[in-house]
Amino acid sequence: MAVTYARGFRAGTAACGIKAFTAGASAIPRGQRDDLCVVYSASPCDAGGVFTTNKVKSASVVIDQLHLQRNRVQALTINSGNANACTGAQGFRDALLMAKLSADRLDLDPDQVLVSSTGVIGRYLPMDAIKPGIAEACASLSADGGEAAARAIMTTDTVPKTARLDINVGGNAVRVGGMCKGSGMIHPNMATMLAYVTTDAAVEPGFLAAVTKSVADRSFNQVTIDGDSSTNDSFLILANGAAGNEPVRAGTAEAEHLVEALIEVARELSRSIARDGEGATRLITVRVEDATSDAEARTAARTVASSSLVKTAVHGGDPNWGRIVCALGYSGAELALDRLQLSVGGLVVFERGAGVDVDLAAVRRAFEQPEIEIVATLGLGEGKAEAWGCDLSEEYVRINADYTT
C-alpha cells in the first residue's frame, strides 16, 4: 500500500478543488478527484531529500530544504494542481501555512512537516480551499490511505504509481513502500516529479540524508520524458524505525542491503513514470554497459533515452539504429565506434563500426513491443547504467499544447 505499507505510516486525502482553480479541463478531468494528501508517521523520521536543480524553485522546495536541516520530519502535505512556483513572497507564506495547518492538526511543530506542490506555475495557492482540505485529510488518516494518496498527487498521470518491497534487516522484517507522480516535464534532474519512499527500518540519524542522492542517481535521475527540468521536483525518503531493528549504520552490510532495497523501490517507481509519459505507448529501457565509468554510462543511457529522434523512431516502430548511435555520439560519453555493439530487443544491429545486416522485420517487431530494451555495449571499461524513457507520440503534443487553457 504505497507510502503506508511500512508500519507506522498513515495517509489521508481531500478534494479541495485546486485543479478546478488552476488547470484546464482538457488537461485534467474534472470530477471528484482528490488533490491533497497528508502522510503521517507515528514517530519522528530520519529523512533525506533530493530536489530540482532548477534555479527557479517552488516555495515548497525551499521550505523543505530548510525543514530537513532539523531532521525531525513526521508528516508530508502535498497538493496537486498548483505548483506554488514563481509566486513571490506570497508563495512562501502559503507553503509555510500549509506546514503549519498540518502541524496544528497533528500536534507537531511546523518544521516537522514537509510540503510539496505540483501543477501550474505562477498562480497563488487557493488557501481558502486548502485549509479545510488539510483538516479533512488529517481527520481521515488511515493505514490503508496509501493508494488514495498516490491518486491525490496525480496531475496528467493516467495511473497512480506505487511500489513496495519486503526485506530482512538484521533478523527484523522491514517494509519499504513508495509512491510518485510524474508524466510530463520529466528529466534527469528530476523535473515535475514528486516521489516518496517510506520505510519502517530504524537508521542512525543522518543516514538517509547521506544516501538519498545516490538512490536518485540510480533511479529517478535516469527517467527522461522530455528534457525539461521543473521547479518542483522532490524525492523524499522517510524512515521511522517501527520495524524495531538495530539502527542501520553507514558502511555496514545492513546499510548496503537497505540502500539496495530503497533503489529497487525507486527504480520500480521510475519505470512507472517512464511508462506513463504523456502520450507514451511504449517503455524504453536503455542499458549501457562497459563504459569508462558508471557516471559516463548514466549520461550515455539518459541521452539515448531522451533523444526526440530515438523516441519518435520507437513510436513509429522504426528500426533506425543510426539515431541511437548518433545520440551516443553527442552524449559526451567516451565512445569508440569500432568497439560499440548495439542491440535492440535482443537483436544485434550494429558492431565493429558499421550496421549489421539483420532481419529488419525482426528489429521492427522488437520496436513494436510495449517494452523495448536498447543495449549499448561500449567496450571501454566496467561502467554500467540504465535509463528509462518512453516513445514520443502525437498525443504528447496534444496534451502539452493546451495545458493551462
Added chain:
Amino acid sequence: MAVTYARGFRAGTAACGIKAFTAGASAIPRGQRDDLCVVYSASPCDAGGVFTTNKVKSASVVIDQLHLQRNRVQALTINSGNANACTGAQGFRDALLMAKLSADRLDLDPDQVLVSSTGVIGRYLPMDAIKPGIAEACASLSADGGEAAARAIMTTDTVPKTARLDINVGGNAVRVGGMCKGSGMIHPNMATMLAYVTTDAAVEPGFLAAVTKSVADRSFNQVTIDGDSSTNDSFLILANGAAGNEPVRAGTAEAEHLVEALIEVARELSRSIARDGEGATRLITVRVEDATSDAEARTAARTVASSSLVKTAVHGGDPNWGRIVCALGYSGAELALDRLQLSVGGLVVFERGAGVDVDLAAVRRAFEQPEIEIVATLGLGEGKAEAWGCDLSEEYVRINADYTT
C-alpha cells in the same frame, strides 16, 4: 543567387536517385528532385569550417577537416539522401572518391574539394549513381545555379533556403551569398544542418578559419529544433577574392564589417531553418538581454528555444509563461527571479519575481502569430543573444516516426 551570388562562383546539380535508394516515400517525395550539387570557384578560396561536435562523424566531415588544413579549396560536392555516416572504411573511400571524381572533372587536386552528405545514417553511398551525377553536375556549372543547388541539398526541408547581402569593403562592392539545409535534428551544436556562405571578398589567408566559429556561435549554433546533434553538420565559408578589394586583415575595421555581413547572412539562413522545422507552424525568436555574458545569454536563449514544453505551448497558442521561466531556470545561466522581466510578443508577462496580471487574450493572440518573440531581460549584466526555434507540432512526430521505413 545563393552560393553563386558572389562573383566567380558557379553551381551545377544532378538527380542521382540517392533519395530513392535510401529514404522512404513517406519522408521524401519521390520525383525528379536533384540530390547532388557541385559548387565551383574560378579561383582558389580562403576557407573556414565548423563541424558537428558529435563523436560519431560522417566520413565527409573527417575528409573536410583534412582538406581544410591545406586551405586551397576551390569546389564543394554535396549529396542529399544518404549521410555516409557509420559506414566504416568504405565510407571514407566513398567520400574521398566523391572529391576525386569532382577534382578530375574540374582539373583540381582532390584536396581542393570539400564534400558533404546528409540523409540516412548507416548505408553505403550508391557510388555507381553518384559518379555520373558528379559528371553531370560539373558539366552544368552556371552562375545561375545557386537556387538549384539549394534545392538539391534539401532532405525533409519544405523550402530551399538562401540569403544574400551587398556590402562595401574598402571602396569595393562585395557580395555575400549562402544556402543551407536543415529542418530535423537541429541543435545548438549544429545537427543535420549543412550551410555554405560564399563571398567574393579578398581576405588574407587564414582569415576565415579564424572567424567561422564566431560566426556560427551567433547564428547556426543558436538554431534549435529538437535537441539532437547529428553526425554530419557542417558550416563552410569560402572567399575567392573576385571583388578585387585589398585583402581583408584581421583586426581592421574592414574585417569587422565583413564578419558582420557573414553573420547577417548566416542569421538569415538560421532563421529560415528554424522556420522550416519539421512540422513547424511558427518561428520563435528568443532574445536574452542583460545577462552576465554573451555566452550565458546564448545558453539561456537556446535553452528556452529548445524546451519541448515551451515549443508545445507556443504551438497551442498557450500563454504559459511559467514554462519559459522554468527553462531559464534550468539553462544553467545566472538568474535572479526578482530582476527578471519577461515579455511575449511585446507584452510584459513576468517581472519582480511574479506573474503580471496581463490580458491573457492579448498574450494568446501574440502566441498565435506566425512569428513570436520572447524577450527575457535578466537584469544582471551586458550579455545578449538571440536563438531561434519553432513550435512542436503533432506533424513533427508523424514525420520522424517513419523516416527510414
